[in-house]
Amino acid sequence: MTDQSLPLAGIRVVDLTVVWSGPGSTALLGDLGAEVIRVEGNNRVSRQASAKLTNAGVANAGWSRNSYPDGKPEPRPYDRTALFNWHARNKLAACMNLETPEGHEAALKLIAISDVLVENNTNGVLEKLGLGHETLLELNPRLIVARMPPLGMTGPMSNYLGYGPNFNSLVGIAAMDGYEGEPPDSAGENYHMDESAPAALAFAVLAALWDREATGRGGLVEVAQAENVMQDIGEFFLDFQMNHRLPQVLGNTDPGLLQDAFRAAEDDRWVVVSIRDDRDWAAFAGVVGGVVSSVVGSVVGEADWLDRGRTAADRRTNSRALRDGIAAWCAGLPSDEIVARLQEARVPAGEVMSELRLLADRHLAERGWFKERTHPAVGTYRYPGHPWRADGFDLAYGRPLPGFGQDNEYVYKQLLGYDDETYDDLVARRLITEEQFA
Amino acid sequence: MPHAPEVNGRQVFTGLRVVDLSRWVAGEYATKLFADFGADVVKVEKPGSGSRSRHWALVPGEQPDPEANPLFLHLNTNKRSIAVDLHSAEGVELVKRLIARSDAVIESFRPGHLERLGLGPDVLRESNPRLVVTRISPFGQSGPYRDREATGIVLQAAGGPMNATGDAHRAPQRKPGLLEQYTIGRTAGEATLAGLYHARRTGTGSTIDVSGQEVLLSSADRRASYLVTAAYSGVNAPRGVRSAHRGQSTFTGPFRAADGFVMIYITNQEFWNRLIRLIGADDEAFRAKFLDRPQLGDDWPAFMSYLKAWFAARPKIQIMEAAEAARIPCTAYLQMDELYDHPHFRGRGAFVTADHPVAGRLDYFGAPWRMRDGFQLRRTAPRLGEHTAEVTAELEMSVVRP
Numbered sequence: 001m002t003d004q005s006l007p008l009a010g011i012r013v014v015d016l017t018v019v020w021s022g023p024g025s026t027a028l029l030g031d032l033g034a035e036v037i038r039v040e041g042n043n044r045v046s047r048q049a050s051a052k053l054t055n056a057g058v059a060n061a062g063w064s065r066n067s068y069p070d071g072k073p074e075p076r077p078y079d080r081t082a083l084f085n086w087h088a089r090n091k092l093a094a095c096m097n098l099e100t101p102e103g104h105e106a107a108l109k110l111i112a113i114s115d116v117l118v119e120n121n122t123n124g125v126l127e128k129l130g131l132g133h134e135t136l137l138e139l140n141p142r143l144i145v146a147r148m149p150p151l152g153m154t155g156p157m158s159n160y161l162g163y164g165p166n167f168n169s170l171v172g173i174a175a176m177d178g179y180e181g182e183p184p185d186s187a188g189e190n191y192h193m194d195e196s197a198p199a200a201l202a203f204a205v206l207a208a209l210w211d212r213e214a215t216g217r218g219g220l221v222e223v224a225q226a227e228n229v230m231q232d233i234g235e236f237f238l239d240f241q242m243n244h245r246l247p248q249v250l251g252n253t254d255p256g257l258l259q260d261a262f263r264a265a266e267d268d269r270w271v272v273v274s275i276r277d278d279r280d281w282a283a284f285a286g287v288v289g290g291v292v293s294s295v296v297g298s299v300v301g302e303a304d305w306l307d308r309g310r311t312a313a314d315r316r317t318n319s320r321a322l323r324d325g326i327a328a329w330c331a332g333l334p335s336d337e338i339v340a341r342l343q344e345a346r347v348p349a350g351e352v353m354s355e356l357r358l359l360a361d362r363h364l365a366e367r368g369w370f371k372e373r374t375h376p377a378v379g380t381y382r383y384p385g386h387p388w389r390a391d392g393f394d395l396a397y398g399r400p401l402p403g404f405g406q407d408n409e410y411v412y413k414q415l416l417g418y419d420d421e422t423y424d425d426l427v428a429r430r431l432i433t434e435e436q437f438a
Numbered sequence: 439m440p441h442a443p444e445v446n447g448r449q450v451f452t453g454l455r456v457v458d459l460s461r462w463v464a465g466e467y468a469t470k471l472f473a474d475f476g477a478d479v480v481k482v483e484k485p486g487s488g489s490r491s492r493h494w495a496l497v498p499g500e501q502p503d504p505e506a507n508p509l510f511l512h513l514n515t516n517k518r519s520i521a522v523d524l525h526s527a528e529g530v531e532l533v534k535r536l537i538a539r540s541d542a543v544i545e546s547f548r549p550g551h552l553e554r555l556g557l558g559p560d561v562l563r564e565s566n567p568r569l570v571v572t573r574i575s576p577f578g579q580s581g582p583y584r585d586r587e588a589t590g591i592v593l594q595a596a597g598g599p600m601n602a603t604g605d606a607h608r609a610p611q612r613k614p615g616l617l618e619q620y621t622i623g624r625t626a627g628e629a630t631l632a633g634l635y636h637a638r639r640t641g642t643g644s645t646i647d648v649s650g651q652e653v654l655l656s657s658a659d660r661r662a663s664y665l666v667t668a669a670y671s672g673v674n675a676p677r678g679v680r681s682a683h684r685g686q687s688t689f690t691g692p693f694r695a696a697d698g699f700v701m702i703y704i705t706n707q708e709f710w711n712r713l714i715r716l717i718g719a720d721d722e723a724f725r726a727k728f729l730d731r732p733q734l735g736d737d738w739p740a741f742m743s744y745l746k747a748w749f750a751a752r753p754k755i756q757i758m759e760a761a762e763a764a765r766i767p768c769t770a771y772l773q774m775d776e777l778y779d780h781p782h783f784r785g786r787g788a789f790v791t792a793d794h795p796v797a798g799r800l801d802y803f804g805a806p807w808r809m810r811d812g813f814q815l816r817r818t819a820p821r822l823g824e825h826t827a828e829v830t831a832e833l834e835m836s837v838v839r840p
Contacts, residue, residue, distance in 0.1 A: 062682075070670070163767055166703055184692065188611045192613060194657075194660075200624060203631055210635060211810070221807060222809070235513075236508075238508035238800055242797060242800070249614070252591060256495050263609070350588070352601045353596055354674040355665050366582060387656040388646055388653065390646045391645040392570075
């Protein structure tokens with residue numbers, strides 16, 4: 001089904017993932033041309049949207065109703081949710097109820113002719129379904145079984161329940177997160193573990209495929225998501241051992257930079273500005289200029305405030321006052337003008353981009369980043385593009401999502417070789433459906 | 439006795455060579471992934487000062503020893519370092535010869551700089567058609583913002599979910615540390631390996647354009663789903679709303695314990711009821727009032743103050759263990775000292791001990807994931823130019839790649 005020139009053309013992935021980091025991982029494999037087949041039970045909510053949602057029912061659900069086009073989950077909410085459709089590009093979907101003998105048999109047949117299986121269920125779920133990695137590797141020794149238990153498959157806390165932010169807390173990220181100088185419970189939401197897992201999983205699967213070229217063997221890949229995300233603060237772990245200190249809550253500041261987020265003239269529009277060195281400050285001072293500087297200075301209470309940031313030591317000592325000055329300057333200007341003037345002077349600055357501003361952004365438009373796609377269950381909309389691009393090979397961006405059960409016939413009849421009679425019987429018994437009941 | 443890492447034969451990337459021209463976190467993390475899984479990663483550093491990560495400061499004004507900077511030590515395990523002046527003809531020639539004998543190059547100069555050095559992808563791929571050249575930049579190698587200046591916070595503002603992070607009536611809040619750099623680096627690593635896999639199958643290399651902004655925009659930390667939501671319904675993600683995608687029936691977030699903080703994630707009715715039974719174990723009236731309630735109304739403040747008081751009276755680990763026993767997602771905030779001693783991670787062998795000639799004996803984070811012939815700490819980070827003579831000699835002898 002996939003373009004043969006893509007890097008993972010001919011590689012078939014069975015996707016048993018749910019929620020965020022797992023599906024984000026398999027999306028990356030699909031981008032590379034792998035045939036990613038989501039195996040979904042019609043009696044489960046595997047796309048974060050229940051079949052029972054109604055337009056009226058979500059009317060009072062606050063912001064979350066916006067996850068559905070124009071706030072309308074009907075019909076087929078499970079095909080219409082942004083919680084699924086952000087990662088669903090290129091994927092196929094087949095209905096299989098794994099706890100039934102028929103679903104179990106079909107799953108084993110599919111796994112036997114696949115290269116990779118990815119799952120991020122709670123420890124033990126696959127084993128209960130008779131699909132533990134040992135069983136599967138016996139069935140198909142070339143299979144790569146990638147499992148993503150947050151705390152790993154072994155160890156005293158391996159069965160702990162939790163979501164990404166729970167494990168961010170456990171590895172030390174949450175303790176660093178918050179407004180400058182305030183306790184860490186002042187932070188906003190941080191889903192960094194979900195952000196860090198997908199590329200790790202895709203890298204790990206590629207590494208296992210690379211290895212399989214040499215050895216002919218598949219095997220288990222265990223991505224303990226907490227142990228992956230802790231890599232992202234490795235410097236603090238070493239610093240603690242070397243210097244016996246703990247990271248502090250720094251908010252938008254940085255030890256090596258003078259920086260913060262500042263309000264621009266428009267309603268709830270913010271910009272960030274970073275001063276890296278003496279040149280940046282001199283350039284910033286040049287942009288602000290003499291007359292404006294004294295106006296801002298009268299707000300800050302110091303006419304010569306631009307003179308107080310010339311050296312790194314000055315910027316440390318006077319950090320608060322200098323940021324007050326930058327804030328006063330930014331408050332009078334539209335965000336586009338702040339960013340354009342500072343970037344022209346080669347000072348790092350940018351708008352804190354809202355989603356609607358990104359959809360209208362000329363840089364992303366010129367790079368063709370958003371992809372407009374159509375699906376009958378949803379209509380025509382733009383979707384986030386690929387995380388990277390290559391000159392030398394293409395990445396896939398075909399169908400934006402698979403409707404629930406949309407690829408049943410392809411999977412059962414073409415891949416697994418079910419005859420019409422067997423297939424029709426499973427359909428008649430509602431074990432294969434094109435709708436989700438849960 | 440010196441603690442030398444135990445090295446056991448073959449790893450998945452044994453035989454691959456990757457040249458690291460980067461000088462900051464994203465590129466160095468991308469190449470670390472290859473080095474830690476067995477590739478020969480040769481890091482090209484500026485003579486005298488070396489990589490920028492040798493000069494990272496955790497405290498303003500601090501000037502750490504460039505041979506013992508925690509950031510450099512973490513990011514450059516298992517690599518070799520050569521000190522080469524890329525502004526000299528000899529230096530460029532040496533690097534060209536090295537790259538001609540390599541499988542991939544990862545760089546993060548400003549767009550256009552590699553070409554000005556005479557090391558543009560076209561030049562490099564002409565002498566080595568299977569080569570993968572991965573280019574990391576804030577906004578990509580094309581487009582009107584290609585040449586914009588960026589720091590981590592500028593990247594988070596352009597790509598990350600920063601606009602939706604923080605309190606509704608306060609400034610947007612970036613994520614801490616250098617987290618965005620790692621995300622970009624890990625993705626650049628994945629892209630490079632995809633290019634290598636493609637080259638292995640087809641014999642053809644590639645040039646890969648990694649825009650930090652686009653990496654962050656496509657991310658699972660909700661930015662991508664917020665973008666789909668905006669496309670579907672024409673609204674931005676809200677700031678100051680926890681778990682916005684999940685709606686009002688759930689509540690999540692940090693709470694103050696007697697000795698720190700805990701993070702709780704109540705995302706369904708079952709978790710809710712378990713929580714009510716746990717904190718109301720000795721309070722029948724409380725249980726009667728709050729069990730089976732899909733949503734609270736005017737009694738929300740009363741519930742919250744009860745909950746806060748319950749948490750505030752108990753130590754964080756005790757809360758976490760009680761919550762887990764009741765199967766409620768609720769974990770303690772740990773700090774580096776607590777992580778260092780943690781029985782779960784220690785017990786799993788998540789840390790690896792090794793000696794460094796300047797920094798001494800330290801525990802490093804070990805395997806980011808586990809697989810056959812996977813992660814090993816073969817050697818700690820190199821000193822600046824430690825392998826210049828060795829690598830130069832290998833090239834002069836035209837040693838064929840292992």
